[in-house]
Amino acid sequence: MMLKANKLNTYYGLSHILFDLSFEVNEKEIVCVLGRNGVGKTTLLRTIMGLTPPHTGSINFKGEEVAGKRPYQLARRGIGYVPADRRIFPDLTVRQNLEIAQKPGTSGSNSEQWTIREVFEFFPMLVKLENRFGNQLSGGEQQILSIARAIVGNSDLLLLDEPSEGLSPLIVGDLRERLLALKNKGLSILICEQNTTFAFKLSSRGYIIDKGRILYQGMVDELNSDEKVKDCLAI
Amino acid sequence: MEFSDILDIIVGGLTSGMLLFMVAAGLTLVFGVLRIINFSHGAIYMLAAYISYSVMALFGNAPNTYWMALLIAPIAVAVLGALIEVFLLRPMYNREHLMQLLVTYALVLVIVDATKFLWGPDPKMVLLPDILSGRIAILGATFSVYSLVLILIGFLTMAGLWLFLNKTKLGHIIRAGAFDPEMTEALGINLKFIYTFIFSLGAWMAGLAGVLIAPLTTVSQGMDSSVLLDAFAVVVIGGMGSIGGAFLASILVGLGNSFGLLWIAGIAIAFTFIVMAVVLVVRPWGLFGRPIK
Numbered sequence: 105m106m107l108k109a110n111k112l113n114t115y116y117g118l119s120h121i122l123f124d125l126s127f128e129v130n131e132k133e134i135v136c137v138l139g140r141n142g143v144g145k146t147t148l149l150r151t152i153m154g155l156t157p158p159h160t161g162s163i164n165f166k167g168e169e170v171a172g173k174r175p176y177q178l179a180r181r182g183i184g185y186v187p188a189d190r191r192i193f194p195d196l197t198v199r200q201n202l203e204i205a206q207k208p209g210t211s212g213s214n215s216e217q218w219t220i221r222e223v224f225e226f227f228p229m230l231v232k233l234e235n236r237f238g239n240q241l242s243g244g245e246q247q248i249l250s251i252a253r254a255i256v257g258n259s260d261l262l263l264l265d266e267p268s269e270g271l272s273p274l275i276v277g278d279l280r281e282r283l284l285a286l287k288n289k290g291l292s293i294l295i296c297e298q299n300t301t302f303a304f305k306l307s308s309r310g311y312i313i314d315k316g317r318i319l320y321q322g323m324v325d326e327l328n329s330d331e332k333v334k335d336c337l338a339i
Numbered sequence: 340m341e342f343s344d345i346l347d348i349i350v351g352g353l354t355s356g357m358l359l360f361m362v363a364a365g366l367t368l369v370f371g372v373l374r375i376i377n378f379s380h381g382a383i384y385m386l387a388a389y390i391s392y393s394v395m396a397l398f399g400n401a402p403n404t405y406w407m408a409l410l411i412a413p414i415a416v417a418v419l420g421a422l423i424e425v426f427l428l429r430p431m432y433n434r435e436h437l438m439q440l441l442v443t444y445a446l447v448l449v450i451v452d453a454t455k456f457l458w459g460p461d462p463k464m465v466l467l468p469d470i471l472s473g474r475i476a477i478l479g480a481t482f483s484v485y486s487l488v489l490i491l492i493g494f495l496t497m498a499g500l501w502l503f504l505n506k507t508k509l510g511h512i513i514r515a516g517a518f519d520p521e522m523t524e525a526l527g528i529n530l531k532f533i534y535t536f537i538f539s540l541g542a543w544m545a546g547l548a549g550v551l552i553a554p555l556t557t558v559s560q561g562m563d564s565s566v567l568l569d570a571f572a573v574v575v576i577g578g579m580g581s582i583g584g585a586f587l588a589s590i591l592v593g594l595g596n597s598f599g600l601l602w603i604a605g606i607a608i609a610f611t612f613i614v615m616a617v618v619l620v621v622r623p624w625g626l627f628g629r630p631i632k
């Protein structure tokens with residue numbers, strides 16, 4: 105088991121956002137969390153990353169209880185965070201963005217160790233952008249760099265928040281192919297999406313959430329043919 | 340007015356500008372990374388000046404013991420700065436800004452009273468080593484060697500900080516942490532150490548400035564508040580958090596004051612604040628700052 109969350113409750117100040125969420129991600133598995141805007145998908149990822157720690161509940165990552173740990177401690181244990189707004193450092197070049205994120209993987213992780221050179225080989229589009237500053241990149245380039253930044257830190261689990269948002273269909277296709285390649289290299293991925301088609305093509309299992317609660321869960325094929333799921337997602 | 344007179348005014352302006360920059364650089368660096376307005380910066384500067392006096396007294400008070408003071412006093416206040424950050428500021432980062440201001444302001448009162456208690460109310464003299472106390476003639480004008488050295492140190496400080504922040508990995512991490520602390524931490528970087536390091540570096544720079552200015556004046560009560568006001572003005576003119584901005588603003592204010600004295604004797608005191616007012620009206624975020632979204 106890569107990640108197992110049990111009965112997470114998260115608040116922003118006084119407002120209760122996540123209600124008793126339980127979910128899991130297996131090794132080498134891509135799992136999607138679907139739901140409309142504002143149902144708590146971003147909060148879910150922030151909760152796992154320690155940016156908005158859960159009020160109650162447990163988060164087990166690779167066999168260790170990590171709820172309440174600081175974000176840098178979770179990153180060093182192998183969780184890579186790719187936020188919806190990408191959050192590339194605008195005054196640093198592509199290479200510098202990667203350099204500051206570089207760290208060794210945890211011992212005992214079964215994925216290989218990445219170097220910056222290997223990340224450039226994996227995402228060839230970054231090569232010609234190497235010396236470009238973060239604020240000179242297009243949305244798609246920023247998205248790829250944000251994922252590359254999580255990978256160069258030798259993460260075992262990637263948390264992706266709406267990676268397809270604002271990207272052209274062509275780039276979304278490339279992105280899907282690269283994410284599947286990462287899975288084949290041994291990474292686990294938890295992906296929050298509004299783009300159901302993209303998420304279903306990528307994932308093996310999924311959770312549908314609404315108003316901070318899990319409504320449906322199951323294999324992607326089952327979810328995809330379920331009329332209630334389609335109603336909930338308004339597709 | 341002869342050419343040598345103009346040269347004299349330029350050197351005088353640059354000297355005071357560079358001394359101002361040495362104080363302002365630490366202030367703006369700490370604000371840029373920690374988002375804390377450090378009122379105690381001036382008190383740390385004064386404390387280092389007093390320590391330099393005591394170090395020289397300890398080593399026999401000969402002018403050449405100044406080098407020892409220059410080495411030891413800034414390191415002493417850098418250690419103090421690290422302790423202040425760890426024990427007093429760290430618990431305050433999640434509190435409102437007002438609490439942080441109160442802590443740094445309380446430090447001013449504590450440090451100033453401590454200097455009064457330890458060194459008494461009388462001004463202390465700090466002597467320059469022989470090699471720095473002479474005068475040399477350049478292009479028909481004579482300058483104090485120390486003035487030229489101070490100008491050189493100011494430019495070297497700027498160059499050193501620029502190289503550190505732009506050409507080293509630690510510098511890149513510091514800039515990333517200043518821009519987006521949350522994302523930087525999510526990449527596995529423990530910002531606690533960065534904050535301690537930066538506050539300590541800021542204190543070291545304040546200390547260096549305090550020791551450098553000591554031989555030009557006397558070490559006395561009040562030297563903290565007079566420099567802090569000008570340093571804040573320079574930081575605001577340059578853009579809060581911008582070291583390059585503080586550098587240019589320091590030169591502008593230094594030269595403006597020395598040329599201003601020539602034309603209107605009374606304007607020098609007001610000049611800095613006139614510039615600040617104009618900059619704030621035209622660019623509220625300062626010459627090189629960024630508008631806060």
